[in-house]
Amino acid sequence: MKGYQIYRNIRKRALIFGLPISLFALQMMGVIGSLLVVIFSFSLSLVLGAVLINATLYVVLLKLTNQPHLLHIGKVFPKAISNKKTTALNYED
Template identity: 60%
Template structure:
């Protein structure tokens, strides 16, 4: 009888085929759109190019899922928040 392990890391991230849910939805939208494209313009070049485009999209999305810092351009918050004076000018009266 086969035994299954309990999946305890459900809060980490849900993955479908190695992709987060939003990336999987983008991939499935691309697959459905490419199927419609194949149906309405049937030729060997179209079929090969659609498979190549979907393959490249899948590879790019899995790469972005493994390295999410590639799309992180700007830091929203500073590393440290401090009340320390940032300049040596003294503005108060002594």
């Protein structure tokens, strides 16, 4: 009799082909766009180019999924938030 493991990671994000739903939708938009280009202007080099572009898009999206710090450009919020007025006057002297 075959045994099955209990799936305990139910609260993790859903993945399709290793991509989150939003990035998978972006990948599918790229695939559909390249299919439209291939259908309306058919040539062998265009087909190979579309396959290459879709494959590189998939690899880039996988890399961004596995290493999300690559998109992190800078800090949005300061380390400390204060209501203290910022002034150049020095009252201690």
